[in-house]
Amino acid sequence: MASSSMSEEELTLTVRWSGKDHTVRVCGDDTVGELKRRICEVTNVLPKRQKLLYPKVGSKLSDDTLLLSQLPLKSSVKMTMVGTVEDDIIVDPVDAPEIIDDFELGEKEAVDIKDKEVNKQKLRRRIDQYKIKLLNPCREGKKLLVLDIDYTLFDHRSTAENPLELMRPYLHEFLTAVYAEYDIVIWSATSMKWVELKMGQLGVLGNPNYKITAMLDHLAMITVQSDSRGIFDCKPLGLIWAQFPEFYSPKNTIMFDDFRRNFVMNPQNGLTIRPFRKAHANRGSDQELVKLTQYLLAIAELSDMSVLDHGKWESFTEDNVKRRRHS
Structure with a gap:
């Protein structure tokens, strides 16, 4: 060494x-x-x-x-x-210990983490080290939607003969609708091989109705430390903004993840989605992506989405529906 x-x-x-x-x-x-x-x-x-x-x-x-x-x-x-390279990456996330203890940091502590110079330095190093590979060109005038995979688009813990049985309901309808206003980036805390495999199996890659701009994996994340919760990984959107500043910024970006901790470097841009678990039992009743489609299309009209409180997205959608009915 x-x-x-x-x-x-x-x-x-x-x-x-x-x-x-x-x-x-x-x-x-x-x-x-x-x-x-x-x-x-x-x-x-x-x-x-x-x-x-x-x-x-x-x-x-x-x-x-x-x-x-x-x-x-x-x-x-x-x-x-x-160590051993994964031979059967299909079972990889299922074999791994499941982390379900999400936590919400206090507002002051979250701000401290975002503003700490050591974390800014880590982000700068990650920007230099991790180069995002575009699958399709960024589109001028479009906003950016960043999506997690596990429990957001896919129930990766349940077993099934066909992966499509574990896909979140209305996934393709959701992606087709929002693609009109948003470039779509997939960001998973797993390996790129896993990301490529799952997106291929779910029919997301190469879909004729929408295109994926890029896919990021766990190597794009950074490690931060909080006083109350110790050390954990997060997904800094600044990595994307720094590499494509002419297209994306805090004003036009929103990110879906079932772990709010992943937003700690950019809390104003994160929306905590309800996790999609026990696919076989919940597939018939899960309407999350239908409702979020309405929300994304409604806020796409705004020039600055960072002023929104995405934690209140459901009431925002309901108010918009009422206004349209009234008019």
Whole structure:
């Protein structure tokens, strides 16, 4: 493991895996979890499958919240990684422990996280490191809709012979309708292989009625820390805004996710969608995407969507329906 000469904070790490050396760049204020994310980029071994070995460090490398600056790393010693690339990624998220303990940060704490310089630095590094690959061109004058996958568009925990049985009702009707006003980006906290597989199986990719602008995976996320909730990952929309500033900004972007914590770097742009679970029992009654279609089309008329409280989206939709009936 060699220390970078560019700065005291930057580290160029050599990780030995499967008989080969892999180089990753991190910073002292990054966590072990962030190191695993960077290793995943060069090895395709998911962070949860990685076991990192380093002399005299012991079990500390199993603590994803630990800062790299707290570890006694020496330039003369390589790190060893033990891990296996996913062979059957279809069952990957089902095998993983489910995180259902979503939490809502206090307003002051959420603002502190968004405004902390260390988190802004992490975002700047992610902008430099993660380049978004466009599947279809950005369209001038369109707003941006960013969508999560698991429990937002798809029940990834239930079992079925056909993935279409687990698709959220009205998904294609929803995407077709909103595509008239919004460019659509998919952002999942899983691997890109999983994103591509699920979107292909659900018939989202290559659909003749709408187009997906881009897809992002867990490597685009950053790790932040709160005083009350510790360290967690989130999805900073600033990554998209920085790479396509002529098309997207806080004023014309909205993001759906079943975890509100994912919005912490851009809380004014997040809408917490009801999770779609137990697909076989709830498929006949779930109307979430129908109602959200009405909301998205109604607010598309606004020049600045960031002034809205998306937590009150249902009352906004109901008021609009009443006004149309009255007129």
